[in-house]
Every structure is written in C-alpha cells, then in structure tokens.
Amino acid sequence: MGKAIVRLKDIADKTGFSTNTVSLALRESPRIPAPTRVLIQQAAAELHYLPNQIAKSLVSRQTMTIGLVLTDITNPTLTHAAQAIELALAARGYGTLFATSNNTLEEEIRTVEMFRSRQVDGMLIYPTSHRQLDHIRPLRRANYPVVLLVADPDAGIDAVCVDERRGAWKAVRHLIEMGHRRIGLVDSAARHGNSEKREGYLKALTEAGLDYDSKLAADPSGHTSKHGSAGMDELMSRKTGATAVFCTNDSLAIGALDWCRRHGVAVPRDMAIMGFDDIEYAAFAGVPLSSVRYATREVSEMAVERLMELIAAKDALPQARVSLIDPDLIIRDSTRLGA
Amino acid sequence: MGKAIVRLKDIADKTGFSTNTVSLALRESPRIPAPTRVLIQQAAAELHYLPNQIAKSLVSRQTMTIGLVLTDITNPTLTHAAQAIELALAARGYGTLFATSNNTLEEEIRTVEMFRSRQVDGMLIYPTSHRQLDHIRPLRRANYPVVLLVADPDAGIDAVCVDERRGAWKAVRHLIEMGHRRIGLVDSAARHGNSEKREGYLKALTEAGLDYDSKLAADPSGHTSKHGSAGMDELMSRKTGATAVFCTNDSLAIGALDWCRRHGVAVPRDMAIMGFDDIEYAAFAGVPLSSVRYATREVSEMAVERLMELIAAKDALPQARVSLIDPDLIIRDSTRLGA
DNA sequence: CCAGCAAGTATTAGCGCTAAACTCGGACAC
DNA sequence: GTGTCCGAGTTTAGCGCTAATACTTGCTGG
Numbered sequence: 001m002g003k004a005i006v007r008l009k010d011i012a013d014k015t016g017f018s019t020n021t022v023s024l025a026l027r028e029s030p031r032i033p034a035p036t037r038v039l040i041q042q043a044a045a046e047l048h049y050l051p052n053q054i055a056k057s058l059v060s061r062q063t064m065t066i067g068l069v070l071t072d073i074t075n076p077t078l079t080h081a082a083q084a085i086e087l088a089l090a091a092r093g094y095g096t097l098f099a100t101s102n103n104t105l106e107e108e109i110r111t112v113e114m115f116r117s118r119q120v121d122g123m124l125i126y127p128t129s130h131r132q133l134d135h136i137r138p139l140r141r142a143n144y145p146v147v148l149l150v151a152d153p154d155a156g157i158d159a160v161c162v163d164e165r166r167g168a169w170k171a172v173r174h175l176i177e178m179g180h181r182r183i184g185l186v187d188s189a190a191r192h193g194n195s196e197k198r199e200g201y202l203k204a205l206t207e208a209g210l211d212y213d214s215k216l217a218a219d220p221s222g223h224t225s226k227h228g229s230a231g232m233d234e235l236m237s238r239k240t241g242a243t244a245v246f247c248t249n250d251s252l253a254i255g256a257l258d259w260c261r262r263h264g265v266a267v268p269r270d271m272a273i274m275g276f277d278d279i280e281y282a283a284f285a286g287v288p289l290s291s292v293r294y295a296t297r298e299v300s301e302m303a304v305e306r307l308m309e310l311i312a313a314k315d316a317l318p319q320a321r322v323s324l325i326d327p328d329l330i331i332r333d334s335t336r337l338g339a
Numbered sequence: 340m341g342k343a344i345v346r347l348k349d350i351a352d353k354t355g356f357s358t359n360t361v362s363l364a365l366r367e368s369p370r371i372p373a374p375t376r377v378l379i380q381q382a383a384a385e386l387h388y389l390p391n392q393i394a395k396s397l398v399s400r401q402t403m404t405i406g407l408v409l410t411d412i413t414n415p416t417l418t419h420a421a422q423a424i425e426l427a428l429a430a431r432g433y434g435t436l437f438a439t440s441n442n443t444l445e446e447e448i449r450t451v452e453m454f455r456s457r458q459v460d461g462m463l464i465y466p467t468s469h470r471q472l473d474h475i476r477p478l479r480r481a482n483y484p485v486v487l488l489v490a491d492p493d494a495g496i497d498a499v500c501v502d503e504r505r506g507a508w509k510a511v512r513h514l515i516e517m518g519h520r521r522i523g524l525v526d527s528a529a530r531h532g533n534s535e536k537r538e539g540y541l542k543a544l545t546e547a548g549l550d551y552d553s554k555l556a557a558d559p560s561g562h563t564s565k566h567g568s569a570g571m572d573e574l575m576s577r578k579t580g581a582t583a584v585f586c587t588n589d590s591l592a593i594g595a596l597d598w599c600r601r602h603g604v605a606v607p608r609d610m611a612i613m614g615f616d617d618i619e620y621a622a623f624a625g626v627p628l629s630s631v632r633y634a635t636r637e638v639s640e641m642a643v644e645r646l647m648e649l650i651a652a653k654d655a656l657p658q659a660r661v662s663l664i665d666p667d668l669i670i671r672d673s674t675r676l677g678a
Numbered sequence: 679c680c681a682g683c684a685a686g687t688a689t690t691a692g693c694g695c696t697a698a699a700c701t702c703g704g705a706c707a708c
Numbered sequence: 709g710t711g712t713c714c715g716a717g718t719t720t721a722g723c724g725c726t727a728a729t730a731c732t733t734g735c736t737g738g
Contacts, residue, residue: 020727033686050455052725054396055723057393057693058394058725059692059693065436065457073421074418079412080413082412083413086412086437097404097434097437098425098436100422113389255623280590281624283564284593284597284624286624344694346694348694358695359697360716370715370717375716391694393694394696397693397725399696
C-alpha cells in the first residue's frame with residue numbers, strides 16, 4: 001500500500017503535541033485554541049496528511065460507504081441510475097461500493113454479505129427478482145438501512161422506484177387507443193419472476209375488453225437487442241395476427257424494430273412497436289421509438305434521500321415505505337399511425 | 340450500522356476458547372486441531388458470524404478494494420468496461436469502489452484522494468485528460484499501484500488501453516479507400532486535451548496526401564447524440580464539401596446520422612459516417628453504423644491483471660508499461676457505397 | 679490564601695482483528 | 709529423573725484513530 005503513510009503520530013512528533021491534540025485540532029475542536037489549531041493544520045498539510053478512513057471507521061462504526069447492487073450494468077437505464085446515485089451519494093460525503101449480481105439470486109446474496117462484511121452503512125439494491133427478497137428482509141429486521149430500486153408495494157422493505165405496472169399499462173393503453181387489438185408482448189423479465197410490466201399489459205387488455213392470448217407473449221432469454229429480435233421471431237412465427245408489440249425495454253424494442261426492417265414489415269404501418277425506459281438511442285433508432293420515460297435522476301435522488309433517513313434513524317427504522325414514480329409516455333414514429 | 344454485530348469474542352464466549360483461537364480456527368490454521376476447528380466453525384455459523392473487514396484491513400494493511408475512477412458512466416463503453424472490471428476484480432476477491440470525475444480534473448483529484456484515504460489497494464483510472472497526469476505520477480512514485488485505461492505510451496504510468504490513434508487511422512483510411520477526399524471530424528475529446536483520435540485522423544490524411552482543413556473539424560461540447568447532431572450542424576454550415584465524417588464515438592455518429600436524416604442527406608450516398616466503439620446500438624441505427632471495435636472484456640481483464648502484478652510487487656514497482664490494444668474496423672451500411 | 683474552576687493538554691482505553699511471544703502439561707530420550 | 713520438545717492453546721501488543729478521563733497550570737473569589 002505504497003510507502004510510509006503519514007499518521008497523526010507523525011504530525012504529533014513534528015509539532016510536539018500529543019496525537020490526541022492533533023486529532024482534535026484537525027477536527028476543529030473548540031477545545032484547542034485557534035493558534036494551535038492553525039499550527040497543527042499547517043504541519044498536517046506540509047506532511048500531506050490524509051486521514052486513514054479505515055481506522056476512523058473502526059472506532060466510529062460507520063464507513064461512510066454505501067453498497068450498490070446492480071443486476072447488470074450493461075443496461076443503459078441502470079447505468080444512468082448508477083451515475084445519478086454515485087453523484088447523490090458523493091454530494092453527501094458517501095462513497096459507493098458497487099457490484100453486479102449478474103441476475104442470479106446466489107450472487108446477489110453473496111454480494112449483500114460482502115457488503116455487510118465491509119460494514120457499508122446502507123445498501124441500495126436492484127433485486128434480481130422482485131419477489132424473492134427473503135435474504136433482504138432479515139437485514140431490515142436487524143435495522144440495517146436498505147432501499148430497493150424496484151419493488152412490490154407490499155414487499156415490506158423501503159423502495160423508491162418507477163411504477164412499472166402503470167408505465168406498461170399506459171403504453172399498452174396507448175396502443176389500444178391507436179386501434180390495435182392484437183398486441184404482442186416481448187418480456188425478458190418474466191423469467192426472473194418480475195411480472196409488473198406484464199401485469200400492466202394484462203390490465204390494459206382487460207380494461208379494453210380484450211382477451212389475453214398466451215401466443216402473443218414471447219419470453220427471450222436476455223434483454224439486449226439480439227434478444228428482442230429473437231423474441232419477434234418467436235412471436236411472428238406463431239402467426240398471431242399481432243399488429244403491435246410492447247417490449248419491456250428499449251433494447252428489446254430496438255431489436256424488434258430491426259427484425260421488422262429485415263423482414264420487410266413496415267413500422268408503424270404493419271407493426272407498431274413500443275419500448276420502455278426511453279434510452280438515448282430510442283429517438284435515433286431506424287424508426288424513432290415510442291417509449292416510457294421517467295426521471296432517473298429524481299428517482300435516484302429520492303432513493304438516496306430515503307436511505308439517508310434510514311441511516312439517520314439509527315436503530316429504530318420507521319415503517320417501510322414504497323414510493324412509486326409515475327412514468328410518462330413518449331410517442332414517436334414507431335407507434336404513430338400517421339407517420 | 341444495524342444491531343449488535345457478532346464478533347470473534349462472541350464465538351469465543353460461546354465455545355470457551357480465546358478469541359485468538361477462534362480467529363485461527365476460522366482461518367483454517369494448522370495450529371488448531373481439526374476437531375476444535377470444526378467446533379468453532381459450527382459455532383460461528385450458528386451465530387451467523389461475518390468477519391469485520393474494516394478491522395481486518397486495519398491490521399493487514401490491505402482493504403481488498405480497488406478504486407475505479409470513471410469520467411462519466413453514461414458512456415456505454417465505459418459502462419461495459421466498468422462491468423467487466425468489476426467482474427474481473429470480484430473473481431480475484433476484490434471489491435470495487437467507484438466514482439465519476441465528471442470530466443473535470445478537480446473532481447478527479449478529489450476522487451483519487453478520497454480513494455487513498457479509504458486505503459484502496461490500487462486504482463484503475465480513466466483520466467479526464469490523457470496529458471495532465473501530474474496528480475497521478477506522485478502516486479506511482481510512492482509505489483502506489485495505478486493502471487490507466489487510456490494513456491500516452493510515454494506517460495510513465497502503467498496503462499492498458501485501446502490504441503485510439505490506430506483505430507482512428509484505420510477508420511479514416513477506410514473512408515479514403517472508399518474514395519472520400521473531404522473528410523470531416525467530429526471530436527468531443529479535443530477540448531479535454533485528448534488528441535489521439537485526431538492524430539490518427541491527421542496521419543491517415545497525410546499518408547494519402549490530403550491536406551488538413553480546420554474547417555472540417557467540429558468540436559461539440561459533449562459526447563451524446565445531441566452533440567453529434569450539433570457537430571454536424573456546425574460542419575455543414577461551413578460548406579466544406581465534406582462527403583464523409585469520422586465521429587470519435589458512436590453516440591456522436593448516431594446523432595450525425597440523425598442530422599442527415601432530418602436534412603435529407605442520404606447516407607452513405609451523399610455522406611458516409613463512421614463511429615468509434617461499436618456500441619450495441621450502432622448496428623441498429625437508422626442506417627447501420629460502421630465503427631471501430633475492440634474487445635472491452637479483454638482490455639479490462641488485462642488491466643486488472645496488470646494491477647494485480649503491481650500490487651503483488653509490493654514496494655518495488657516494475658518499470659511502467661503501456662499496452663495498446665489494436666482495434667478492428669466493423670464496416671456497415673453507413674460507409675458502404677454499394678448499400 | 680487556598681478551594682474551585684476553567685483552559686489546555688496528555689494519558690488511557692478500546693474499536694475487532696491478527697501476529698508474535700508465551701504458558702503449560704505431557705511424551706520421550708537417555 | 710530430568711531436560712527437551714511438542715501440541716494446544718493463551719496472553720499481549722498493536723494497526724490508526726477517537727472518546728473519555730486525567731492531569732497541570734493559572735486564575736478567581738470568598
């Protein structure tokens with residue numbers, strides 16, 4: 001770890017005060033008179049002193065570090081969130097330790113343990129599965145500050161997240177309003193047990209008096225554009241008569257768009273396509289993509305704020321609260337009939 | 340930090356051994372006979388013991404944590420790299436602390452100090468500017484393991500990165516081979532003093548006997564698609580007669596592509612466009628985008644491997660080495676004349 | 679004129695852990 | 709029988725820091 005590190009003791013030796021006096025002076029304690037304080041601080045600066053946070057953490061019992069568990073940082077949405085979260089935490093003096101669970105529960109559990117072992121002051125988690133939270137509940141019970149970034153309202157754990165159900169419902173309702181009756185669903189989250197978007201889809205169908213046809217749902221094994229294309233393949237080979245498709249994220253949708261281009265299916269004339277997340281590239285896809293947008297920055301900021309509240313609450317966490325942010329539709333050419 | 344944490348002492352009290360015996364047993368010391376070891380390990384498991392890494396770090400003088408400094412995680416390329424790095428580090432038992440410098444030198448310096456204060460065992464850095472490394476050199480001189488993820492070959496600091504100069508040179512040479520003589524450059528990195536891609540561009544021009552015309556270079560204030568579009572605007576308003584444009588990353592190129600679509604400029608017939616990084620969406624842009632690709636995963640893996648070597652070297656770091664990875668061209672419709 | 683107090687500083691203990699030094703009771707050799 | 713060695717632990721010290729307590733002065737007031 002590099003060469004001899006400068007410690008309080010070194011400043012003490014240099015100035016002739018005791019280590020404790022130095023410690024107090026550097027922390028602006030009123031118990032040390034101003035002239036002494038200045039003297040010590042100058043000596044510290046000359047020696048290029050940097051406090052050892054590890055030692056500090058051991059005694060103060062807080063590390064000023066938050067653990068961020070992501071499923072997969074490749075997803076542009078998570079990426080934006082991670083950035084916004086790091087920013088919000090840094091502004092409050094917290095460091096961000098991050099790890100990806102690779103969408104497996106096992107790794108998620110390992111990650112959470114690793115973070116605990118490193119004594120993070122709290123965690124922000126994108127759980128792999130929104131339902132299997134049994135490894136997280138004990139944490140909350142032990143008064144450990146945890147905020148989820150996707151969740152069920154009835155999870156019993158604090159969460160700040162987008163209302164995916166409502167977003168999906170809005171998206172599908174829009175497709176229905178555009179006159180579509182046979183609406184496909186390309187959903188890569190289902191296999192992780194995350195059914196919010198699918199529920200929104202079903203709700204919109206039901207409200208419009210449309211039947212759900214399981215042939216209209218594809219369930220590709222990942223969430224990249226390649227998978228979106230594969231999902232389209234699966235869907236279209238079934239000859240379901242679909243005239244619109246709702247993809248649960250924009251990467252999938254962009255892949256679906258590409259499938260249409262390669263198969264001579266005109267978008268939106270022959271097929272309307274709707275995404276979710278409104279990533280930067282949605283607007284620049286072959287056909288500009290309609291999508292569901294939400295304020296990543298605000299969500300992240302709120303989640304961090306909530307985490308801070310929990311940390312401040314010490315050993316009496318308040319009742320768990322789930323905040324759902326209502327997303328908005330962004331309509332572009334991929335679903336605009338006149339286009 | 341949650342409720343009463345289980346310490347070695349608690350296991351000691353429960354089993355009747357001393358804390359030190361417990362510590363040794365949990366670390367599989369041969370000094371403790373197997374039956375005792377098992378007994379102690381069972382007790383630890385029952386109490387749900389998790390070692391306190393902070394305390395461990397204080398005495399072992401290593402935190403098993405690496406600091407990762409990114410300029411801006413929004414960039415899909417950095418994102419991929421971050422993911423690959425986290426994976427490679429986790430595989431070696433290291434945690435990843437990350438922070439973004441927001442492309443300012445000041446924040447980069449603060450971040451590096453913060454990491455040092457947290458006693459990270461080493462750092463991986465995407466420097467904001469490839470030239471201003473004066474805050475990093477002292478680290479190396481103090482035997483602090485640091486590996487850069489972009490750099491000059493003569494930086495005097497270890498680095499593992501893509502050979503951007505060569506990538507740009509290949510890209511521009513390709514455009515020249517396609518018959519272009521007036522080739523624009525949209526480069527958002529120049530303002531940070533990172534001129535590798537521009538140098539590659541110039542080298543290709545020179546080799547082909549083409550003059551450089553400064554009117555052909557645009558320097559937008561950011562690296563998103565919006566900025567790419569703005570860069571095109573700037574370039575085209577100058578009536579330079581450009582028939583091709585090299586954009587220093589894919590987001591810019593996708594923005595440029597969009598500018599062409601909106602202004603009725605046919606790609607590649609009236610204008611060829613070339614990107615850099617080959618992000619997922621390059622293939623799915625309005626016109627599939629030609630780009631420069633490199634193996635992110637391998638680069639990250641190599642960088643981590645190098646960092647491990649430096650860490651293992653203790654207080655006698657080997658001569659700094661810079662490894663440049665040679666990227667490949669991916670030709671798609673945006674530069675293919677026949678398309 | 680000295681108890682009482684405050685200001686300024688030093689000493690001590692301890693966070694949870696590890697490494698080094700130490701103890702103690704056999705077994706064994708001669 | 710006694711010195712030596714070994715196995716199976718225990719005790720002690722210390723990582724760099726903070727918090728609590730202790731100790732000096734010099735002063736004030738009754």
